[in-house]
Amino acid sequence: MVAKGAIFLLVFCLSCCAAGGRETIRPLAGEKEMALQVDCTPPEAEVRVDGSWQGSCASLNGKRIKLASGRHSVEVSAPGFRTYSGMVEAEAMLQQLSINLEPWPTGL
Numbered sequence: 001m002v003a004k005g006a007i008f009l010l011v012f013c014l015s016c017c018a019a020g021g022r023e024t025i026r027p028l029a030g031e032k033e034m035a036l037q038v039d040c041t042p043p044e045a046e047v048r049v050d051g052s053w054q055g056s057c058a059s060l061n062g063k064r065i066k067l068a069s070g071r072h073s074v075e076v077s078a079p080g081f082r083t084y085s086g087m088v089e090a091e092a093m094l095q096q097l098s099i100n101l102e103p104w105p106t107g108l
Contacts, residue, residue: 035064036088038074040099045078064094080104 038047043058050072077083081101
């Protein structure tokens with residue numbers, strides 16, 4: 001349940017690039033500022049928010065990335081895996097984004 005008065009809008013850009021990972025977003029009630037928590041695999045994957053490098057999946061799992069209100073792009077990529085690209089837009093809450101990149105098929 002979202003805290004009273006919290007505005008919540010979530011938008012995903014599901015392009016062919018986004019097909020490279022499985023994602024789950026969960027809003028958490030009671031949060032006062034916009035933050036994104038990205039939990040992802042593989043550990044060596046790189047996370048970018050609004051084009052700015054945030055760290056590897058290993059270094060970010062369980063940590064919050066504070067963001068200004070509004071729309072933000074999220075990209076997770078690693079060599080040998082399909083890239084995840086998505087958009088998130090939220091106000092006054094923490095959102096958890098779980099991404100599991102899928103490996104590129106071998107033998108093609």
